[in-house]
Amino acid sequence: MLKAVAIIGVLICLTILGVATPQAQEKTAIGGKLAFTFTDQKQVNVGDAEGHMLSLSQSSAKNASAAPGGFMDGADAINFSIGDLVKGNGPQFGYIMFAMGADTTFAKWEHPTTTIMSAEGKPTTTFKGTFNFIKGTGQYKDIQGGGDYTGVFTTPTTYTVEWKGDIAIKK
Secondary structure, eight states, X not given: OHHHHHHHHHHHHHHHHTSSSOOOOOOEEEEEEEEEEEEEEEEEEOOSSTTEEEEEEEEEEEOEEOSTTOTTTTOEXXXXXXXXXXXXXXXXXXXXXXXXXXEEEEEEEEXXXXXXXXXXXXXXXXXXXXXXXXXXXXXXXTEEEEEEEEEEEEETTEEEEEEEEEEEEOO
């Protein structure tokens, strides 16, 4: 019994002193704006309900950093998206890559997409979601972090996204 209490005491001390856990990394605020254009898009009509479509698409943009420090300002952004939409509503997920020279970042994202028809029959499609970095190269090799974003379709083949979050580089 005394041995068990001593072991628990040592574990608690190690946890409190931070020996048993990695040190927290300094976070840096990031954010930006993107104006995407589809470069490839495939849609398949599921056929079980009116307007039920599965989609696979790729789009590209240039990142305009909106945070101090200019995270990936001017970087090429490539977005890969998978959607399961009924009349423009439903879940979407995918991956976004930012690339600038030898520096790249990859993040996984997800959001619900919402389409509202105006009285004139014009659709307004918006989305709001979250992302998490999963990999990086160059100076972002050990990137960690994530954030959130909002977006709106400006035409059937273009959309804008505003995003913000934070990162840390694991040491």
